[in-house]
Amino acid sequence: MNITILGPGAVGSLYAYKLHLAGHSISLWGRTSSSKIEVTLDDGESIAFNNQSLEDLERCDLLVVTVKAWQVKSALLPLLTHLHPDAIILFLHNGMGTVDSLSEQLAHRPVLLGTSTHGALKVNSSTVHHTGIGQTLIGAWNKKGQQCEFVAEVFDHGFSPAQWHSIIQQALWTKLVINCAINPLTAILDCRNGQLANHEYREQLFSIVKEAVTCARFDGVELDAPVLLDTVVNVAKSTAQNYSSMHQDIYNKRQSEIDFINGYVVNIATKHHVDIPNNLSLYQKIKQIEASWSQHD
Ligand SMILES: NC(=O)c1ccc[n+]([C@@H]2O[C@H](COP(=O)([O-])OP(=O)(O)OC[C@H]3O[C@@H](n4cnc5c(N)ncnc54)[C@H](OP(=O)(O)O)[C@@H]3O)[C@@H](O)[C@H]2O)c1
Structure with a gap:
């Protein structure tokens, strides 16, 4: 899949790295304006991801939101106009209520909510450590999201274990x-x-x-x-x-x-x-x- 990850912090970098290794085309959208962001997971090799690529954003099938809850609105709103109407948006952050505050803007898009119990720690600008093995649960926020159960399989293949949860x-x-x-x-x-x-x-x-x-x-x-x-x-x-x-x-x-x-x-x-x-x-x-x-x- 073509996947853009919004918020390449500890969690975003961890998922980006794992999904890249599984063969997906990953692009990052961070706050820095440099065109590439390097990520190294634990002792692995460094990977240079595209950053803030409008082209990647416009053709992405899945946007994964891994900013902190209070950053979601300001980070996501400017990107929505560039997203294909069928692009799936997966919110993968702690806390609740962010999506409700964007319900008007998201109503006609396929939207998923997720929760991760993995531990991730960014030790410098490019290195992330996987500090705790956990799992990812994904489910639908709206009707269009209900048709996207395959996303849990994509995550389970790339970064197991991940599961679809019918009542997320x-x-x-x-x-x-x-x-x-x-x-x-x-x-x-x-x-x-x-x-x-x-x-x-x-x-x-x-x-x-x-x-x-x-x-x-x-x-x-x-x-x-x-x-x-x-x-x-x-x-x-x-x-x-x-x-x-x-x-x-x-x-x-x-x-x-x-x-x-x-x-x-x-x-x-x-x-x-x-x-x-x-x-x-x-x-x-x-x-x-x-x-x-x-x-x-
Ligand atoms: N870390 C964990 O072990 C863990 C585990 C489970 C769940 N979570 C949850 O996952 C979420 C992310 O946590 P985290 O630890 O990964 O936090 P984080 O390291 O602070 O990552 C957030 C990232 O989003 C970036 N960001 C902020 N505003 C942005 C914007 N407008 N546009 C683009 N990027 C933006 C930040 O950039 P800057 O670096 O410039 O601030 C940072 O890289 C939180 O809800 C957290 O509670 C974390």
Whole structure:
């Protein structure tokens, strides 16, 4: 396939490299204006991808969006006029709500939503490390997207395992709830994921999970809070040495994805007049930290 990857950061570079090795024609669309971007995965050979090639964009069959959630709108909107109407768009970032804010512009296009549990770390401008083996789940956002199940096979062939998920909202919500529990707490406590597996945090984690599960129901998704609490604790244990992405963002004074994680849950709760004090307080604390940088810097 002709694939353009919008946002060649850690995740975008990892997928670009793997899909290139599988024989697909990959082009990148990054912020830098240079015509080529070099990517090296772990100890592999360096590959020079086209960057910001309008020609590649116009003929691409699939656009994979791997910018951060809050970057999606400004990154994607200028590209839409150049995309073929049948080009598939796959959103592969954390958090929820980005596509809803673009629903008018995307309604007539085949749109897919995905979630990745791979770990990727960019250690310099061209080298990315595959730090954790995970999986990719892909599903349809709209009717046209439902005809694109083959995209999951393309990913499974190029970067296994990848699977089609007929109710992708379920998978996205599951990941969202895990992120709601682990991300802001690790950022606020300035700790690695593993610390949250300690019993002292169990009650707080359960409250966060229960609130998010209540909000998921308004989105038509049924989740099991005790099962999800176990998942959260298991993720904290299995990634014990890692710093969450929100921890890294806050530590480095970069805008976090909080608006699309706990913020997404808070919006639903507000709309339906439900009290979710734990998620609200985490959301507000992260927003306060972010606001304090512009005041002091
Ligand atoms: N890293 C992981 O292990 C991991 C795992 C699972 C999910 N995720 C999720 O995947 C998403 C991407 O994460 P990441 O770690 O890959 O982040 P990242 O390294 O910051 O990658 C984002 C990339 O998008 C680029 N970008 C920003 N605005 C752009 C624009 N307007 N046009 C073109 N490119 C633009 C950034 O360019 P600059 O370099 O110039 O800023 C950067 O290269 C996030 O939602 C994250 O939560 C990450």
